[in-house]
Amino acid sequence: MKQRILHFFLLLVAAAFFVTGCVNARTHNTREVDDCPHPTSTAFHSYDFGTRESKYVYVLIDKSFSYSPYVQRDLGIILSSVVNNMYPGDRLVLQWLGLDRTTQAIFSYRRVKWIEPPLLPPTPTLPPVTPTLTPGGPTTMQGLQAQTSEAIVGINRDIEQRYYCDIGNWNAISDKRFQEWKNQRQEAIQAFRVGVQKDVEEAKKEGPDEGKLIYENLFTASRMLHSAMAKSQHSAYVLIIFSDMKEWREVPPDRDIDLQGIKVIVVNETCQFAVDCDTEATWGTLLKQYGASNVKVLVAEDEIKDSLNAYLRSIP
Numbered sequence: 001m002k003q004r005i006l007h008f009f010l011l012l013v014a015a016a017f018f019v020t021g022c023v024n025a026r027t028h029n030t031r032e033v034d035d036c037p038h039p040t041s042t043a044f045h046s047y048d049f050g051t052r053e054s055k056y057v058y059v060l061i062d063k064s065f066s067y068s069p070y071v072q073r074d075l076g077i078i079l080s081s082v083v084n085n086m087y088p089g090d091r092l093v094l095q096w097l098g099l100d101r102t103t104q105a106i107f108s109y110r111r112v113k114w115i116e117p118p119l120l121p122p123t124p125t126l127p128p129v130t131p132t133l134t135p136g137g138p139t140t141m142q143g144l145q146a147q148t149s150e151a152i153v154g155i156n157r158d159i160e161q162r163y164y165c166d167i168g169n170w171n172a173i174s175d176k177r178f179q180e181w182k183n184q185r186q187e188a189i190q191a192f193r194v195g196v197q198k199d200v201e202e203a204k205k206e207g208p209d210e211g212k213l214i215y216e217n218l219f220t221a222s223r224m225l226h227s228a229m230a231k232s233q234h235s236a237y238v239l240i241i242f243s244d245m246k247e248w249r250e251v252p253p254d255r256d257i258d259l260q261g262i263k264v265i266v267v268n269e270t271c272q273f274a275v276d277c278d279t280e281a282t283w284g285t286l287l288k289q290y291g292a293s294n295v296k297v298l299v300a301e302d303e304i305k306d307s308l309n310a311y312l313r314s315i316p
Helices: 002-029 065-085 139-203 214-230 279-289 304-313
Strands: 055-062 091-097 106-111 236-242 263-268 294-299
Touching: 055 065, 055 214, 065 091, 065 139, 065 236, 065 304, 091 139, 091 214, 106 139, 214 236, 263 279, 263 304, 279 294, 294 304
Parallel strands: 055 091, 055 236, 236 263, 263 294
Antiparallel strands: 091 106
16 A cells, blocks of 8 residues: 555656646747737637628619700719719619610729638637646645646646737737728729729710610610629619600500519609609509519609618618
């Protein structure tokens, strides 16, 4: 029995020396936490990279002589309420709604450059820690066990502190990459806005047409939107029409206008109040017959700029 106790005592002493040696080795062979290049942290930062969802916004602007008093204002609304709600991955098309029924009437065709989210560094993990010894046995053994457990606690504390240092380093590197990504996104948005602004300024130099072909231009717009839809290029498709929607033909021409899956907004600034015109009653019904999933008519009383802002912000 005495030999067993002596044997266990010697093993415990050896373990104490071993653990103490490990502490010294860790102290001399790894950098101190005070030398951590970034503030330590016990929690990882989180980042919002959004989604890959994007929208395709197609805008028709009435170019007829009768609507010409409203064109400059509408172009301003497009720049402030439509362009400013376009983000990386979104596409915008601006087309005159006049006598030209082809894509030649498009005066701006741009997409906000998509910026891929950055790759973050591998997430550090906490190394396994050593469990402390359970007290027991003679008083001398308990003392040695306490010393050994204290040494183990020191090792574990050192492991944890260096883990917190690793988290701090991960946060610093990730913060930098996230900020660089945000800057690149903002640069892409700004480049897009500048480009559209130039297109609009150039388009303002054009004079009005004698009339407009609403059905034919709706047909062109629907084909363009469905072409992108067939390729699954975007997650939402929106058609905005700035016009008084006055059509000189009583019977619509035989056109295969397909607005399935497309949200439609009609902006008629010639009407102060909805009751002043029949845009919603006439065109709201017809556009739904063409398959539009949602039709919204805005007139002056609706505070068009704010309403467009709110509508486009609600679309991913």
